[in-house]
Amino acid sequence: MGEQAGGTRERHPRAAIAEFALTGHCGTSTQAIAKRVGVPQPYLFRLFGARRRSSPPP
Secondary structure, three states: OOHHHHHHHHHHHHHHHHHHHHHOOOOOOHHHHHHHHOOOHHHHHHHHOOOOOOOOOO
């Protein structure tokens, strides 16, 4: 993994926490996190895999 990918991997949790604070866990999109990090959304999936639900759907 290149240096840039490692930096993105480190920025992702901070970006996610900031977005969760604004819109909550269920209201936060991976697109919003990607935009905050400054990468295309598919790149997040390459780094971290698909988003998993932490609770069952309603």
